Amino acid sequence: MDSLTDLTISEALDKLRSGAITSVELTQAHLDQIDQYDEQIRAFLTVTREIALEQAQAADEARANGDDKPLLGIPLAIKDVISTEGIETTCGSKILKGYVPIFNATCVQRLLDAGMVLLGKLNMDEFAMGSSTENSAYFETHNPWDMERVPGGSSGGSAASVTARMAMGTLGTDTGGSIRQPGSFCNLAALKPSYGRVSRYGLIAYGSSFDQTGPMTRTVEDAARILQVIAGLDPNDSTSRPDPVPNYLEALTGDVKGLKIGLPKEYFVDGMAADVEKAVRAAIQQFEDMGAEIKEVTLPHTKYSLPAYYIVATSEASANLARYDGIRFGTKVDTGDMWNTYRKTRGEGFGEEVKWRIMLGTYALSAGYYDAWYGKALGVRSLIKQDFDKVFSEVDVLMAAVSPTTAFKFGENMADPLKMILADVLTISANVAGICGISVPCGFDSQNLPIGLQILGPQLGEETILRAAHAYEQANEWYQAKPTLIR
Numbered sequence: 415m416d417s418l419t420d421l422t423i424s425e426a427l428d429k430l431r432s433g434a435i436t437s438v439e440l441t442q443a444h445l446d447q448i449d450q451y452d453e454q455i456r457a458f459l460t461v462t463r464e465i466a467l468e469q470a471q472a473a474d475e476a477r478a479n480g481d482d483k484p485l486l487g488i489p490l491a492i493k494d495v496i497s498t499e500g501i502e503t504t505c506g507s508k509i510l511k512g513y514v515p516i517f518n519a520t521c522v523q524r525l526l527d528a529g530m531v532l533l534g535k536l537n538m539d540e541f542a543m544g545s546s547t548e549n550s551a552y553f554e555t556h557n558p559w560d561m562e563r564v565p566g567g568s569s570g571g572s573a574a575s576v577t578a579r580m581a582m583g584t585l586g587t588d589t590g591g592s593i594r595q596p597g598s599f600c601n602l603a604a605l606k607p608s609y610g611r612v613s614r615y616g617l618i619a620y621g622s623s624f625d626q627t628g629p630m631t632r633t634v635e636d637a638a639r640i641l642q643v644i645a646g647l648d649p650n651d652s653t654s655r656p657d658p659v660p661n662y663l664e665a666l667t668g669d670v671k672g673l674k675i676g677l678p679k680e681y682f683v684d685g686m687a688a689d690v691e692k693a694v695r696a697a698i699q700q701f702e703d704m705g706a707e708i709k710e711v712t713l714p715h716t717k718y719s720l721p722a723y724y725i726v727a728t729s730e731a732s733a734n735l736a737r738y739d740g741i742r743f744g745t746k747v748d749t750g751d752m753w754n755t756y757r758k759t760r761g762e763g764f765g766e767e768v769k770w771r772i773m774l775g776t777y778a779l780s781a782g783y784y785d786a787w788y789g790k791a792l793g794v795r796s797l798i799k800q801d802f803d804k805v806f807s808e809v810d811v812l813m814a815a816v817s818p819t820t821a822f823k824f825g826e827n828m829a830d831p832l833k834m835i836l837a838d839v840l841t842i843s844a845n846v847a848g849i850c851g852i853s854v855p856c857g858f859d860s861q862n863l864p865i866g867l868q869i870l871g872p873q874l875g876e877e878t879i880l881r882a883a884h885a886y887e888q889a890n891e892w893y894q895a896k897p898t899l900i901r
């Protein structure tokens with residue numbers, strides 16, 4: 415038998431149902447894996463050992479009494495930007511050190527109601543700002559495929575923990591690529607749902623009109639299982655979509671005959687690593703061999719996506735992060751007078767990356783500049799959205815790379831912020847337009863680093879991208895590869 419930590423969620427559910435394993439055994443195996451590997455990898459900010467074992471015990475008892483909830487007894491972990499009742503939630507920031515939410519985010523509550531066992535909270539770039547997890551105020555997370563490289567970001571802890579078999583699946587969040595890019599750097603199925611598909615209640619806001627929570631797992635089927643539980647209307651989030659949630663598992667037919675695939679010519683960019691382009695083009699060829707139709711399309715406003723994102727998202731961040739004043743949440747640097755308490759708390763509590771974004775956003779929103787910057791960027795956002803509306807009237811999905819390169823080394827992009835920002839050039843438009851996207855493993859480069867294929871779908875097109883990703887994944891063995899460190 416495979417080791418318990420090698421099981422996918424679907425396989426583990428079968429074994430739990432047949433009584434071949436218990437949730438306590440499964441959970442203990444993951445806690446042992448954390449003990450063995452996390453000292454090097456550093457994916458977890460908090461490990462909730464006792465809670466996990468209690469929940470596992472309760473899951474086993476419930477199952478013995480005939481319960482069969484969709485994720486009963488499955489050990490998962492959660493990015494530290496998502497609120498967990500009674501468990502410290504820091505957003506990877508010093509300013510929230512010691513902050514213990516008094517409620518669960520809706521997605522966490524839904525996972526708990528579905529039987530999840532919670533292993534802990536995962537490292538991330540501070541307030542989800544970054545692409546490498548190097549902006550965490552606590553420590554760097556290592557990529558299990560090469561310990562000298564970043565796992566991607568901002569959901570780097572989420573990605574590394576699943577790749578290293580320390581959790582069966584995780585929730586990440588994606589404001590400009592933070593689920594898909596670390597998913598591709600770590601060889602995972604990683605899905606950013608359409609804006610509004612998953613409730614943001616209890617997700618600590620960075621760019622509220624971009625943020626989405628989604629699953630990161632080792633198979634597309636596992637991602638579908640988690641999405642099934644967390645998707646759907648939430649009265650606590652007025653931006654959550656009322657549309658009924660389809661049966662995502664039923665969408666995984668393995669059939670892509672007649673699927674119309676668009677290749678946006680703006681996404682096959684100069685500067686893309688040769689191995690990445692080769693693997694992505696080979697994957698697209700394989701779709702054609704499986705009966706899909708390929709067509710080149712154009713998204714003419716793509717080059718404005720990064721600038722529009724950095725104006726609108728930082729503007730929203732400047733408003734969202736105004737609440738960390740030392741009075742209501744987390745750390746306080748008490749100076750005895752109010753103004754200096756604010757100043758020092760924020761000055762010492764936020765990292766450099768967060769500060770420049772707050773400053774940029776505050777500038778873009780200030781009187782006299784608002785129309786020229788924020789207003790203009792919103793106009794550009796509409797044009798980008800219209801580009802997608804137009805191509806999705808002609809094709810079912812779009813395909814491209816997730817990131818122009820594979821995982822980079824620590825420090826490589828930190829000295830050059832523009833280079834770091836450009837790492838998101840292929841993912842950010844989806845958030846600007848509110849559409850859905852998934853990263854699925856499609857090969858390795860010459861240094862044995864994973865490459866991700868990105869499949870984008872229209873708003874609420876999750877069934878179609880899951881179907882396409884699943885068909886490709888199952889026709890290949892990339893997703894089964896395991897990092898040497900963990901073997």
Ligand code: GLN
Nearest residue numbers: 542544588589590591592
């Ligand atoms: N890397 C992008 C940024 O730094 C996106 C981050 C995210 O998706 N949370 O803003």
